[in-house]
Amino acid sequence: MDSGVKKPGVTSSQVARRAGVSQSAVSRTFTPGASIAPKTRAKVLAAAKELGYRPNAIARSLITNRSRIIAVVMAYLENLFYPDVLEELGRLLVKENYRLLLFTGFIDRNSDPVFDQLMQYRVDGIVLASTSLSSELSEECAAAGIPVVLFNRTTERDAVSSVTTRxxxxxxxxxxxxxxxxxxxxxxxxxxxxxxxxxxxxxxxxxxxxxxxxxxxxxxxxxxxxxxxxxxxxxxxxxxxxxxxxxxxxxxxxxxxxxxxxxxxxxxxxxxxxxxxxxxxxxxxxxxxxxxxxxxxIKRMVEATVSILMEQISSGEIEAEHRILNGExxxxxxxxxxxxxxxxxxxxxxxxxxxx
Amino acid sequence: MDSGVKKPGVTSSQVARRAGVSQSAVSRTFTPGASIAPKTRAKVLAAAKELGYRPNAIARSLITNRSRIIAVVMAYLENLFYPDVLEELGRLLVKENYRLLLFTGFIDRNSDPVFDQLMQYRVDGIVLASTSLSSELSEECAAAGIPVVLFNRTTERDAVSSVTTRxxxxxxxxxxxxxxxxxxxxxxxxxxxxxxxxxxxxxxxxxxxxxxxxxxxxxxxxxxxxxxxxxxxxxxxxxxxxxxxxxxxxxxxxxxxxxxxxxxxxxxxxxxxxxxxxxxxxxxxxxxxxxxxxxxxIKRMVEATVSILMEQISSGEIEAEHRILNGExxxxxxxxxxxxxxxxxxxxxxxxxxxx
DNA sequence: AGCATTTTTGCATTCGTATGCAATATGGAT
DNA sequence: ATCCATATTGCATACGAATGCAAAAATGCT
Incomplete structure (x- = not known):
């Protein structure tokens, strides 16, 4: 009844102590492709399970400079088209091991609080559906190396990609x-x-x-x-x-x-x-x-959106790409x-x- | 063209140097209620603006142990009821200065990857709409001090709150x-x-x-x-x-x-x-x-949901609360x-x- | 001006994880 | 058994901001 504090949570060091290894070993156990002996790995996993350890994505993001979060700005959800898009986006992003940070409502004013928040979380990419972005803001994203994809809209603006149909x-x-x-x-x-x-x-x-x-x-x-x-x-x-x-x-x-x-x-x-x-x-x-x-x-549009993001994130190249699909x-x-x-x-x- | 790396981003130390103050001063400038002289604050804000500085929410979360993120798990979006709920949730959470991390699809299996991810981001609260949670998982949340609210569903389970209508x-x-x-x-x-x-x-x-x-x-x-x-x-x-x-x-x-x-x-x-x-x-x-x-x-249901979360987050008390509203x-x-x-x-x- | 308060500041440390580097262990070939 | 190449490990540090503490500055009072 005292507190107001979230329980601290298990850390990699605690797991390390328990498993009798170094903190690095724990980190490597949970980093795909890292150099770790199968035996050590097993020990660590056992200790982790006992303690209920889960890597802290926040701390990881801080050091990798990758949040694995994609911001999705979407309004106009009463048009069922957009919930459909959202559901599909969620599905695909999870598959790529990304999370979806949702902002509902429009980005309208110039120095927008929504935009600020979005940048504060150092998102790895931005999807804008039923919303656009002023030119200053899109340039700011490009400068920060954050890919932006317009969904079902397009623009002449540099550095902003788009996915539309003909x-x-x-x-x-x-x-x-x-x-x-x-x-x-x-x-x-x-x-x-x-x-x-x-x-x-x-x-x-x-x-x-x-x-x-x-x-x-x-x-x-x-x-x-x-x-x-x-x-x-x-x-x-x-x-x-x-x-x-x-x-x-x-x-x-x-x-x-x-x-x-x-x-x-x-x-x-x-x-x-x-x-x-x-x-x-x-x-x-x-x-x-x-x-x-x-x-x-919708499925192919979302696929295109995610693929543009993944490509630009991994290459670091933010060159505007415009995918145009066919409808019937x-x-x-x-x-x-x-x-x-x-x-x-x-x-x-x-x-x-x-x-x- | 070499890279694949996101631009590093401006840090509080850079702003501090520019403004001729300490990093602490910068931090305090952006922390509401912190002890900072108006003059210093102005200097810092000027420098921050010049450099395009935004506090790094990730780093902040790490030290405050608060992510200011609420996870929302929602499926069944083709029923317009839920998009409506989502939009309203987004609106209210932003107002409380929280972000909304959306997980679409169901949490069904026992050791669920969605749940893992959700815990890895150290979310401050969880809203489950059109989805439930196994008892182990809900207990795990309670143990971790994370409030859980079921939306439009209820349960006898301890430590899980709910908002429903009669x-x-x-x-x-x-x-x-x-x-x-x-x-x-x-x-x-x-x-x-x-x-x-x-x-x-x-x-x-x-x-x-x-x-x-x-x-x-x-x-x-x-x-x-x-x-x-x-x-x-x-x-x-x-x-x-x-x-x-x-x-x-x-x-x-x-x-x-x-x-x-x-x-x-x-x-x-x-x-x-x-x-x-x-x-x-x-x-x-x-x-x-x-x-x-x-x-x-919907509006009152969402209000109740957010208020339960805010209350439990700030008090640290995770006592199940069940709000039941009237319909017509x-x-x-x-x-x-x-x-x-x-x-x-x-x-x-x-x-x-x-x-x- | 002199002293006591209060406000503001900077220092140093902390959060939890990733990673370069050097040290150590392992395995294979001889 | 010896040596070398490779695999694995731990150490130490970094990421960016928040904060307790003590020092410094500003303010109020006489």
């Missing part, structure tokens, strides 16, 4: 799909206008439509937010020239838009309106929604089907037009 | 609600049968029904899993004596069950069947589902309404029968 091609594919479905008027509910992801998706969509002669897209801003997406949907659906086809910048918003369409405007999907989303997130697959959506291959357009029930171009792969229906 | 009363309330709605036959789709949460919810439900003379509840196991819940729903809906009312142990499963009811069995909700869930998770609020559901007050039954459209007992509070409709 958002522009994705947007284009969606445009082509809707055109092939025979639609004649088009709308778009955008994500955050400042995000590269949103810009690219829209650019591709617009290109595809423009090539077919459709230059007027009805655009409203949803900012990747449910409530804003609902508001945007209401504006679009209330128009006399309501579009026949609507691309919503991600599924998280598309779900909300579909509810507005059906329950506030009495629209039948896809008879009255076709809706296409992006991410192929959990709810997109639920029967109530069945959203036709561009897939983002999964066809479900939220949009009218084109006559051709739909193929079935592993039980999923994809849109793969067979042009040159 | 699941039994919740189940009972749901039973009463369905009875008041005039239903005559009842079903239950269970969560993990080993979880305290599931046991308590079902116990309360059964009690309420038994008191009204209904002893036969049709039960199928969903294990808190979407696919299993769908299978369970199919079994129940295919019965000739399909129940009029169905309590699904959480919303994550209830969503799946509703889709099966509507799209595979053509059932109208709530005309043909009433469905009630638990958690009041995001999708429960979406118009397509509108699930009548027992709320779990939010009434939406997935279940037939009783004639009385529905009140509106802050725009939400709640079921609050006015019995003694």
């Amino acid at each position: 958002n522009r091609e994705g947007g284009r594919r969606i445009g082509e799909f809707l055109l092939a479905g025979g639609h004649k008027s088009f709308g778009y509910i955008s994500g955050l206008e400042s995000s590269s992801t949103n810009r690219d998706r829209f650019a591709g969509y617009r290109e595809a439509l423009a090539e077919a002669g459709y230059d007027d897209i009805i655009v409203e801003v949803g900012n990747y937010d449910r409530a804003e997406a609902e508001a945007a949907a209401r504006k679009i659906f209330a128009r006399p020239d309501r579009p026949e086809a609507l691309f919503v910048a991600n599924d998280h918003m598309a779900v909300a838009v579909m509810d507005v369409a059906r329950y506030e405007f009495g629209l039948a999907i896809p008879q009255d309106i076709s809706i296409v989303g992006y991410d192929d997130v959990g709810p997109a697959r639920w029967t109530s929604y069945g959203i036709t959506s561009m897939t983002q291959p 357009l999964v066809v479900r029930t939220s949009a009218r089907l084109p006559k051709t171009g739909i193929v079935e792969v592993d039980g999923r229906r994809l849109y793969k037009p067979s042009k040159s | 699941n039994r009363e919740g189940g009972r309330r749901i039973g009463e609600f369905l009875l008041a709605g005039g239903h005559k036959s009842f079903g239950y789709i269970s969560g993990l049968e080993s979880s305290s949460t599931n046991r308590d919810r079902f116990a309360g439900y059964r009690e309420a029904l038994a008191e009204a003379g209904y002893d036969d509840i049709i039960v199928e196991v969903g294990n808190y899993d979407r696919a299993e819940a769908e299978a369970a729903a199919r079994k129940i809906f295919a019965r000739p004596d399909r129940p009029e009312a169905l309590f699904v142990a959480n919303d994550h499963m209830a969503v799946a069950v509703m889709d099966v009811a509507r799209y595979e069995f053509g059932l109208a909700i709530p005309q043909d069947i009433s469905i009630v869930g638990y958690d009041d998770v995001g999708p429960a609020r979406w118009t397509s589902y509108g699930i009548t559901s027992m709320t779990q007050p 039954l939010v009434v939406r459209t997935s279940a037939r309404l009783p004639k009385t007992g529905i009140v509106e509070v802050d725009g939400r409709r709640l079921y609050k029968p006015s019995k003694s």
